[in-house]
Amino acid sequence: MQKNLVTCENLIKIYKTDDLEVVALQGLDLEVAPGEMIALVGASGSGKTTLLNILGGLDTPSAGRAGVAEYDLTRLNEEQRTRYRNLVIGYVWQQSGRNLLPDLTAAANVDLPQVLNGAGKARCTKRTRELLALVGLADMAKKKPSQLSGGEQQRVAIAVALANQPILLLADEPTGELDSITAREIIACLRHINEQLGLTIILVTHDVAVASEVDRTLAIRDGRTSTETIRRNKPLSSETSFNGASATGSTGIGLSLQTHSESIFIDRIGILQLPKDAIERVILDGRADVQIANDHVELWPIGAIDDPWDDAPSPGKSAVIGLSLHTHRESILVDHAGRLQLPKEALEHIPFHGRAEVQVIDNHIELWPIFKNNNQKG
Numbered sequence: 001m002q003k004n005l006v007t008c009e010n011l012i013k014i015y016k017t018d019d020l021e022v023v024a025l026q027g028l029d030l031e032v033a034p035g036e037m038i039a040l041v042g043a044s045g046s047g048k049t050t051l052l053n054i055l056g057g058l059d060t061p062s063a064g065r066a067g068v069a070e071y072d073l074t075r076l077n078e079e080q081r082t083r084y085r086n087l088v089i090g091y092v093w094q095q096s097g098r099n100l101l102p103d104l105t106a107a108a109n110v111d112l113p114q115v116l117n118g119a120g121k122a123r124c125t126k127r128t129r130e131l132l133a134l135v136g137l138a139d140m141a142k143k144k145p146s147q148l149s150g151g152e153q154q155r156v157a158i159a160v161a162l163a164n165q166p167i168l169l170l171a172d173e174p175t176g177e178l179d180s181i182t183a184r185e186i187i188a189c190l191r192h193i194n195e196q197l198g199l200t201i202i203l204v205t206h207d208v209a210v211a212s213e214v215d216r217t218l219a220i221r222d223g224r225t226s227t228e229t230i231r232r233n234k235p236l237s238s239e240t241s242f243n244g245a246s247a248t249g250s251t252g253i254g255l256s257l258q259t260h261s262e263s264i265f266i267d268r269i270g271i272l273q274l275p276k277d278a279i280e281r282v283i284l285d286g287r288a289d290v291q292i293a294n295d296h297v298e299l300w301p302i303g304a305i306d307d308p309w310d311d312a313p314s315p316g317k318s319a320v321i322g323l324s325l326h327t328h329r330e331s332i333l334v335d336h337a338g339r340l341q342l343p344k345e346a347l348e349h350i351p352f353h354g355r356a357e358v359q360v361i362d363n364h365i366e367l368w369p370i371f372k373n374n375n376q377k378g
């Protein structure tokens with residue numbers, strides 16, 4: 001199995017201001033493989049910047065684990081933290097003003113982190129030239145930020161972030177201040193760097209169009225990773241259908257499902273924990289495909305069926321980030337204890353009213369609202 005470059009486990013960040021406490025991250029899990037380019041999306045205030053700041057060594061978690069390569073971010077002392085920030089991580093901010101010094105040329109901005117790191121002049125000049133070429137600004141080396149467009153400034157910012165050969169590039173809404181065409185160019189530039197250098201990139205964005213350009217998009221909700229969208233290898237065909245399903249098996253306490261039902265609690269924000277029996281019988285391995293049927297929700301192991309959305313007349317858009325389900329598959333993360341968070345759309349479509357019946361049907365799990373299920377099945 002490939003070792004992850006980034007691992008967060010049950011990450012918690014609480015900001016204390018006077019007598020107020022804000023829980024910015026509440027048990028966030030994240031794994032990023034080397035060479036991956038992922039996007040983080042989520043409403044304002046969901047904890048994206050907090051997560052990036054922790055991964056960037058700018059902030060420390062209150063509890064939980066955060067690691068990047070061999071660096072344990074909960075254990076670095078100040079000196080190690082400074083080295084980590086300067087040499088291991090590249091950071092691109094949303095405000096290009098924060099990335100660049102206005103009085104220095106593009107080249108001098110890219111030189112600066114190298115000079116501060118003690119690089120010799122010749123090596124520095126060569127690397128700066130290479131980096132400006134990589135971001136498509138070979139001709140702009142002598143221009144100052146004010147002489148560059150917003151998109152060009154962000155390209156220089158990317159080159160600055162790459163100056164000391166980081167192993168991870170973090171970009172917090174790097175396209176937030178750009179028009180959509182320029183934004184696409186910046187993302188294409190990041191994608192190019194990801195592919196050319198094999199560099200792992202974590203990108204925070206509001207823009208779903210941006211999310212469609214990356215390998216994987218994670219939606220953050222209330223300080224947790226809640227769903228995952230993966231680009232399909234092949235677009236949907238309209239013929240695949242579900243495996244035949246029949247109600248077999250028993251509840252968690254061993255009663256027959258034909259005579260008994262079992263319910264679980266679903267909290268206000270859709271978090272629930274699957275019964276042990278269900279996760280033992282349907283091996284989800286960390287994530288599940290979600291299908292919202294007319295009157296219930298189904299959880300399928302990834303790859304158990306060709307495409308869980310294929311059965312629907314129109315696959316429509318993903319529940320969380322709005323990408324077409326013709327081209328993307330959306331799954332939710334399920335932790336080792338069977339805890340998961342239902343997509344908002346599932347909560348809106350199915351009247352769970354705080355609880356659901358769990359049925360293990362062959363190779364998938366169904367969640368039914370209590371009253372509907374009793375009427376329709378039984």
Ligand SMILES: Nc1ncnc2c1ncn2[C@@H]1O[C@H](COP(=O)(O)OP(=O)(O)O)[C@@H](O)[C@H]1O
Binds near residue numbers: 024042044049
């Ligand atoms: N320095 C801080 N002090 C107090 N609260 C903060 C601080 N930074 C962020 N927060 C709070 O933490 C939550 C998550 O913020 P943030 O990570 O910036 O979200 P996002 O980047 O997704 O918009 C918000 O409720 C925000 O108000």
Ligand SMILES: [Mg+2]
Binds near residue numbers: 048050
């Ligand atoms: Mg933010």
